[in-house]
Amino acid sequence: MRIYLAGPDVFLPDAAAIAAAKKEICARHGVTGVFPLDPIEDAAATAAPQRFMKIYLWNEAHIRSCDALVANLTPFRGPSADAGTVFELGFMRALGRPVFGYANAAANFRDRTLAFLGEAARPRREPDEWEDAEGLHLENFGLQDNLMIDGGILASGGRIITRAVPEALRWSDLSAFEECIAALASARQN
Amino acid sequence: MRIYLAGPDVFLPDAAAIAAAKKEICARHGVTGVFPLDPIEDAAATAAPQRFMKIYLWNEAHIRSCDALVANLTPFRGPSADAGTVFELGFMRALGRPVFGYANAAANFRDRTLAFLGEAARPRREPDEWEDAEGLHLENFGLQDNLMIDGGILASGGRIITRAVPEALRWSDLSAFEECIAALASARQN
Numbered sequence: 001m002r003i004y005l006a007g008p009d010v011f012l013p014d015a016a017a018i019a020a021a022k023k024e025i026c027a028r029h030g031v032t033g034v035f036p037l038d039p040i041e042d043a044a045a046t047a048a049p050q051r052f053m054k055i056y057l058w059n060e061a062h063i064r065s066c067d068a069l070v071a072n073l074t075p076f077r078g079p080s081a082d083a084g085t086v087f088e089l090g091f092m093r094a095l096g097r098p099v100f101g102y103a104n105a106a107a108n109f110r111d112r113t114l115a116f117l118g119e120a121a122r123p124r125r126e127p128d129e130w131e132d133a134e135g136l137h138l139e140n141f142g143l144q145d146n147l148m149i150d151g152g153i154l155a156s157g158g159r160i161i162t163r164a165v166p167e168a169l170r171w172s173d174l175s176a177f178e179e180c181i182a183a184l185a186s187a188r189q190n
Numbered sequence: 191m192r193i194y195l196a197g198p199d200v201f202l203p204d205a206a207a208i209a210a211a212k213k214e215i216c217a218r219h220g221v222t223g224v225f226p227l228d229p230i231e232d233a234a235a236t237a238a239p240q241r242f243m244k245i246y247l248w249n250e251a252h253i254r255s256c257d258a259l260v261a262n263l264t265p266f267r268g269p270s271a272d273a274g275t276v277f278e279l280g281f282m283r284a285l286g287r288p289v290f291g292y293a294n295a296a297a298n299f300r301d302r303t304l305a306f307l308g309e310a311a312r313p314r315r316e317p318d319e320w321e322d323a324e325g326l327h328l329e330n331f332g333l334q335d336n337l338m339i340d341g342g343i344l345a346s347g348g349r350i351i352t353r354a355v356p357e358a359l360r361w362s363d364l365s366a367f368e369e370c371i372a373a374l375a376s377a378r379q380n
Contacts (some may be wrong), residue, residue: 011326011327011329041348052337053344053345055337055341056338056340056342056344057345059338059341060341060345077268077306077322079268080267081273082338083271083273083336083339084336086273086277086341087276087277087279088280088338089280090278090280090281091283091284116237118267122298134361135200135202135203135367136202136203136361146277147242148245149246149273150242150272151249152250152281172315181236
């Protein structure tokens with residue numbers, strides 16, 4: 001079983017070390033981790049003149065080659081997960097394969113958005129409902145992120161694992177990641 | 191031709207008015223706009239006990255029923271587009287149908303991220319390369335958003351239209367949206 005390892009981990013200064021650690025966890029559970037930066041042959045990517053398009057097509061080919069996806073949904077420069085990761089999650093869901101997510105952050109989406117907006121958040125007339133300074137509503141379903149993310153993961157048969165870890169460890173702690181891998185590996189055996 | 195109208199427009203206080211305005215533009219170009227909040231029958235959604243899951247499944251059914259998608263990529267509570275919109279973009283790309291995006295913001299992704307990080311951004315040794323306070327790199331391809339978004343749109347045959355509009359009008363100005371619809375409608379006729 002090949003698992004695509006989606007996440008903003010690619011932006012880390014030690015991306016190669018995180019990739020190796022994630023792959024080692026996958027191997028320990030009898031599955032193969034595929035990191036976005038892994039080398040891959042793809043004719044369309046070879047033909048693409050622009051670097052960003054090559055990377056896009058490599059990632060798309062990696063995802064298509066995998067049986068499942070595990071996304072690092074730890075909030076990234078705002079209340080939501082990294083945009084590239086979310087794109088890949090939607091892509092894999094549409095392929096009909098299991099998608100899992102984990103986040104090293106315990107607060108739910110509404111509370112993170114409130115913290116992000118600070119003074120700019122305004123209460124609505126309805127109890128416990130909020131909007132931003134421009135009147136745009138804050139989703140309030142007690143979910144990990146925008147409902148399309150939680151919904152897509154659950155609809156695929158996947159799970160979302162969250163962990164409260166010290167902020168300094170949120171890009172390196174892999175215990176929630178390992179729980180996703182263990183769930184996928186054990187589902188395959190049943 | 192049915193076009194799914196993805197975007198954080200659903201959170202606007204006047205979401206119904208924006209939906210009507212977008213559908214009117216679609217009709218003028220001879221295509222049908224499908225708004226996420228439009229009513230739809232879906233057996234799985236009917237069976238789902240939770241409200242958020244019903245909404246997820248309705249949106250997924252809407253997307254599957256459409257021939258193309260136009261996403262409002264105007265930055266939403268951070269440097270990137272709304273996470274739900276990005277999920278839907280990846281989903282439609284995986285279905286192999288055209289996806290277009292527009293944004294009422296002219297700055298590119300790197301510059302928006304630099305503005306978002308402010309003092310927390312640090313220059314790297316390489317010229318014109320930046321990282322955040324935790325060392326995570328800032329994508330620097332001159333794109334509209336994370337490369338998966340731009341790449342997915344271009345790989346699908348779509349386009350990204352950006353417009354510098356006054357900030358107060360960024361949720362209501364539909365000229366970039368109309369340019370996407372016109373491009374889709376005219377491609378269908380050729």
